[in-house]
Amino acid sequence: MNKIMIVEDDTKLAELLKLYIQKYGYEVIAVTDFDRVFDIFQAYQPNLVLLDVNLPKFDGFYWCRQIRAASTCPIIFISARSGEMDQVMALEYGADDYITKPFHHEIVIAKIKSQLRRAFGEYAPKLEERVISHHDLILYPERLELTKGSKTTLLTKKEATILEVLMKRYPKVVSRELLLEKLWDDQSFVDENTLNVNMTRVRKKLQEIGINDGIETIRGAGYKLVWENSKYETIHS
Template sequence: MEKIMLVEDDIKIAEYLGSYIEKYGYEVIIAKDFDNVIGLFREVEPKLLLLDINLPSYDGYYWCRQIRKESICPVIFISARTGEMDQVMAIENGGDDFITKPFHPDIVMAKIRSQLRRAYGEYATKYAERVLIQEGLSLYPERFELRFGNEMTQLSKKETDIIEILMDRYPRVAGREDLLAKLWDDQAYVDENTLNVNITRVRKKFQEIGIEDAVETVRGAGYRLSITWKEEKG
């Protein structure tokens, strides 16, 4: 049974829509803790997310950006906001579709089915899984997995993007500006320490699969994938 996660703070709307969707054979998980939407998303691993914009603490745009860091799950925004800019922001923040309130449940079902077909069914793009290989190191971008020999570690979306750039540029240097442009192109300004923090996390991921000093800092330029560990493993 395919899981659909519903994030809606109006409990009457959530229960009504959830019950309606379940009639069509889906399992609906309704969020209750609006301060930890990403935590429930990771636990549930839904096939599709229905997301309101106006939520306590953080709005739907924020949660969609967090989810996009680690998943390409279809996201349909449902909101009472009817302005064109709201719909533009929904798409620019990672949404796939937008439904305005009040809505007819049949419209919601039609859009759910459409997004599921596009993502997983008959309209889904068919292609061979990508894998990047350098010196025995294998990165699976669609799985967020990094492998070396018999060792494997799971990555976040940003960790995957950083390692993909490093492997793609190997043995050249990946510039700091290039990394920032690819990873945070939706932000006008990013704190200088943000990239440093993510590079530190990437280094720890390499250590988890037995690789030390895999990311070399090139002062004034950026970062480079180091292969000095090859001889140590070989």
Template sequence: MYTVMIVEDDPKIAKLLGDHIDKYGDRSVVVQDFEHVLEQFRLVRPDLVFMDINLPSYDGYYWCRQIRSVSTCPIICISARSGTMDQIMALENGADDYLTKPFAYEIVIAKLRSHLRRAYGDYAPKTEERLVELDGLVLYPERLELSRAGHTAALTKKEAVLLELLMKRSPRLASRETILEKLWDDQTYVDENTLSVNMTRVRKKLQELDISDALETVRGAGYRLLPAWKEERP
């Protein structure tokens, strides 16, 4: 059974869509708070998202970009907008497909099954999941997750890239130049504060797993991850 998150501010459409999803054996979760969609996404961890374009506060394009910063799960946009540019905007902001209202729910379910098969089922790439392990700390780059002793922290793409680099080099130093080259194509426009902010975020994710003072700043040179923690949480 797959979990499908519905981001749609028309209660009637959201209910009908959810009823059809549940009817075909999957689980639907309808978003009620349209100002904190990403937080709900992190909690629900759906396998697919139906995303309306016209939403209160922030539009669906914005939320597509936010979800894409933490996940590669399929996103199908649903909208009354039928213009070519609207569909292009959706795809360029991270959506995988686009459905125009009003739509036949049989088509919606067919699209749903097709994307789930491609992402997780018969048509999904048959590759083993990568993981990086360091003294009980395990990074899942494709899942954008970091875990230790049964506890998990969600990551952004940049956090995952940073942690993979640091964990693979540990206890050796990762130079500032190497990190910038890994994270950004053009180092010229990245200031020191941007790198510091990203490192602060990585430290916070480590702290969620009870790892403190493991990420060392070597002034003027780079950063080093020291595996001084115990494998089991106290």
């Protein structure tokens, strides 16, 4: 049975959603402790999260980042904030869809079913897991994990995508334009600084597993992975 986690501080709406979704055979939990959203997520291990933007203390964007750093499970925002930038931010932080309030419950169910099919059902990838490696440095794009020897660090989707592109194209320089194309379908919505922020995070993840100065910025050209006397190989790609 697929498990759905609702993170909505309007208790009446959360309960109505819970009851409606349960009618379709799903197991549902509605979070009431909004200081422990990520802890509850880890304990419950849902197959999909319905997440509001406006929440006590930390907003939905914050919790989306926390969840996405540890899991690839579908995240659907449900929010009264219908602005274009709110929706863009949600998608950039790792959400899979965005529903604006007020909404029809049938739409929510349809989107839940669609995301579950893509993640776990007939539309889910059936290919053998991809592994990109060089000696003891291994990237698992689907798991969002990077390992070197006994050290492992978790990645966001965007961090994993950046590393995959850099590793596959090593030792060539990768242009900013190519990275933006890989990360976002529509570059017009992307602030130039967004790529800089993600690249900084990738550098920190490399440092966590013992690789300092692993990415070099080539002014006017882009970025390249720095690894002396080495060659990255793609396995099962």
